[in-house]
Amino acid sequence: MKIVLDMMGSDKGSQATKEGARLFHSRHPEIELILVGKKEELADMEGYEIVEANDVLEMDMGALEVLRRKESSMVKAINYCAENGCDAVVSAGSTGAFLSASALRLKKIEGVKRPALVTNFPNLRTGGQVTILDIGASIRNTPEELVQFALMGTLYSQAVNGIKSPKVRLLSNGAEEGKGSEEGKAAYQLLKGRTDINFQGNEEPSKVLTGDSDVIVTSGYDGNVLLKSTEGAAKAMSGLIKKAFKRSFLSKLGYLLSRKGFNEMKSTLDPRSTGGALLCGVRAVAVKGHGNSDALGFSNAIEVAYRLANKGIVESLEKAMSN
C-alpha cells in the first residue's frame, strides 16, 4: 500500500507532519509513505521516498487558483497519487483547495453523483463514534445524492468504526416522518425502500452526540453548521470549565482533585482523535487532516487513510455503485 503525504499543509509546519509520519511508520512499517514537500525541510527523513514541491498553498484560495499552483505540495501530492495509482493521499492544508484539487485530479467513481466530506464525531454517551456526511463538500444536495451519502456513510462506518449494520438517520428539524429540509423529506421516501441501508428515520441535531445513530446524512451546508456549532459549543464550555476552576484557591484545589476525569473528558473531545475527514466518492482515499494538525493529529489522519484503504472502501463503493 502506498500513501502520499502533503508535508507542508499543517499550520504547525513540517516538524509536526514529519513526526506524524514517523509515528505512523512506527506502527505500520510495511506501508510505503511518499512525502511531498520542500527538499531542505524533508532532508532528515531518510528511508522515505521524497517528492519535491517548492510551493505551499495559502488558506482560502479560489478553486481555479489552486489548480494553477502545480508546484504546490498539495496539488503535487494529489497529482502523484492519481498518476501513480497510489491508495491514499493525506493533507492538512486548506479544505477548499483539497476539495477542488481532489475532485478534479482523482476523478469521481463511476455512478457517484457528488463526492461527500465524511468525518467521525464522538458519541459522548456511548464512547463510540458517529459518522456524519456531508460536512461541507457541497452546499445543498439532491435527494438522490443524500441516498448515495447514506450508502457511503454505511461503508465508512463499517470500515473505520467496525460497525456491521450501521444505523443511518437523516439530520432533521424533527424526529417524525414529514419533518426536514425539502431534499431531506424526499430522501426519506427514497431511503425507506432500500434494503441495503439500515435506515432508521430522522435524527434531531440535539441527539447526534448522545443518540444511537451510527451515520447521520445531511446536505453539506447543514452538516457544516452541525459540525461547527458543536465544536463552538464544546470549546465555549471548555472555556467556562477553566474559568470555574480558576475562580478561587479552593476551586483550584478542586481541579487538582478531579483532574483525572477532566483529562479523560478532554481526550474524548480532542478533535485530533477523529483524524480528519474523507472525501468519499473519488478514486482514491483522500483524507483532509485538521489544519492545525500536530504530530498526533497528522498520524491519526494517516491512520484513517490507512484503515479506509486497507478495507478497500474505494472498491466497495465502486461495487455498490455498479449494482
Place this chain on the structure above:
Amino acid sequence: MKIVLDMMGSDKGSQATKEGARLFHSRHPEIELILVGKKEELADMEGYEIVEANDVLEMDMGALEVLRRKESSMVKAINYCAENGCDAVVSAGSTGAFLSASALRLKKIEGVKRPALVTNFPNLRTGGQVTILDIGASIRNTPEELVQFALMGTLYSQAVNGIKSPKVRLLSNGAEEGKGSEEGKAAYQLLKGRTDINFQGNEEPSKVLTGDSDVIVTSGYDGNVLLKSTEGAAKAMSGLIKKAFKRSFLSKLGYLLSRKGFNEMKSTLDPRSTGGALLCGVRAVAVKGHGNSDALGFSNAIEVAYRLANKGIVESLEKAMSN
C-alpha cells in the same frame, strides 16, 4: 398593557404556569394578565381575569388540526389576543401549533414577507446575549426575507438586550464574502447597501457563542440546526462534567470545592434564562416559552413578552416596514 397566557401549554402542568404568572405579577403588578385554561385548575387564581378553555393541544399536531381545535387553551389564548387587541400572548405549548395559530389569527404586519422565530443565546465569552433568527418558523428563506430578519433582529436586540446599534451577521460556512448558502450570499449583497442595519458580514457557527455579533441571521432550517446542535453539545458536555466529578471520592471532594463556579456556569447555560422565542412579524407580541417551562421559565417568557410590548416592537416594525 394586557398579556394573554395559555395556562395549559407547559409539560410541567398548570401548577408551573400559575406560579410563573404569580412571579411575574409580583414584579409587575400594573400589567393585566388574562389566564386561559381549565376553570377548575385556575380556581385558585383570584384577582386574575380567567378565560375558560377546556381542551389542551397535544405536541406535534398538523396545522389544520390545530385550527380546528378552537376550544384548546392555545388557540383560544391567541384568538382572545387578536380579537381584543391585547399586547401580547404567551404559550409554552407545541411550537408547530403556536406558529400555525399565530400566523393565521394574529395576521402579519403589512410589508412583512414572512414572520421569524427569534430567540437569545448566551454569549459565553462576554456574558451578554446574541439574538438569532429564524430558528424554525421556515425551512428555507429568500434573500429578501433574510434582509427583513436583519431588521427584525436589530429591533429585538435593541428592545430586549438594550444594544443601541446591534452588530448583525449572516450565519455562513465561511467568514469571507462569497461564502454561505445561496440565499445567504444573495442577502449579503442586499445587506451591504443598507444604512439602517449595522451589517458586519458573515459569522461561522463556531463563533456564535463567543464572537462579538449581536444578531445572527439565517434561514429557519439552519437556525434550527444551530440551536439544537448547540443545546445538544452543551447538554452532552454537562453530562461529561457530572461524570468527571462522580469518578472517585477525591473528585467528589473536588466538586464540593469548585461548585460555586460550576453553579454560575449552570445558570449561564440555563435555557430558562432566555425566556422563550418571539414570533416576530405578526400584529402582537407572540412568545413561545420552552415546552418544559417551570415557574421561573414561564415567568421569564412573560417577562420577554412584557419587554417587547413595552418597547413597542410591533409598532417599531410597522414603522420600519412602511419606510
